[in-house]
Amino acid sequence: MFSPVICESMNSIIATYSAGFALCAALIVVIGAQNLFVLRQGLLRTHVGAVAAFCIAADASLIALGVSGVAAFLKTMPQLTNVLSLGGAAFLAWYAFQAFRRMRHGEAMAVEAGRTQSLGQVLTTLAGFTFLNPHVYLDTVLLMGTAGATHPAPMRPFFIAGAASASACWFLMLAYGARLLTPIFARPVSWRVLDAIVGVTMLAMACMLVFNMAH
Template identity: 45%
Template sequence: MMFSAWLKGLGLGGSLIMAIGAQNAHVLRMGLSRQHLGLTVSLCILADVLLTAAGVAGVGALIEASPVLMTVARWAGAAFLTWYGIRAWRAAFATDALHAAGGVAVLTWQQATLTILALTWLNPHVYLDTVVLLGSIASQQEPVTRPWFAVGAMTASLLWFLGLGYGARLLSPVFANPRAWRVLDGIIGGVMLTLAVSLVI
């Protein structure tokens, strides 16, 4: 019974977190450029653990019932994603800034921290998926198996971010070519701007 609940949490958590989004795109970028990867991955995992725990504890119902909170999060998230998307597109077309050694701006650890925190906590989809949806399904589990369901979802986050961040290094030979960085930045910019539009319409 407990293993079944853990497996269910693992499956649901994995299906939610593997969707292409702002957070995943940034982790991939940091993995490819090998910048503050441990910090970035750790913050992503910690955030998911906290959000999952909050959802299972019933916080999702409170967030869902607060239209003001969701409206503020939606517009703040859209503004940040728009800025990030434009920044990525500028990098894609700024050919003079590209170089084979990396082709990506170097971030300080403070900038890396603020960026991943913003991409995580200013994204309303994070609350809807991880807290509200995961929390509602967790509430349907037996009280004795609910913690195992939560641990399963947390395990999915752990495995995904470790794999995405550190697995990105396998693609390093491809991204030794500046054109690959240009394509990646173009795709990331498109993803960010699409998500920004989806938040406000």
């Protein structure tokens, strides 16, 4: 039998871990630029493990930074959000153009086509989606960080662990589960539709960033 003190401590750990997992899961399961890129790499079956690992490590690092106090610091620098918004909008617009170009000219219509990109190129693009997106800092650093900081200091690592676990589950499922859609994407028209969705989504997000910054 465990003592009441140990039971209470275990309950606190489980509750804090679950809070981090639930909050991260609620924020991460959306159709965004990063998720669409991960899905596309999963369909192409290129550098899938590295892509998933990068996203998981980035999320865990940003959440840990937020919980450690960076969230409070960022609240005092609203101008930083404007800088990130401009950079993010330019990056998203560029990628939207690339997606529309692929759709028009029929590039990357086969699974094998994705192997022409090096690991460095893939991770550089992924880094842009991850760190040039202001919503990453608003959701992952500020919101997650503020929520995690409300827990007692000894419990905060368990909050971070829970959030990182949710991130790991999502990106591994997205990256490796994408291959289940391979029969659908054996047809060129499917790649055209995906690139159209990617292009429209990226362009809409770029416009939204600029609009929000202006208002």
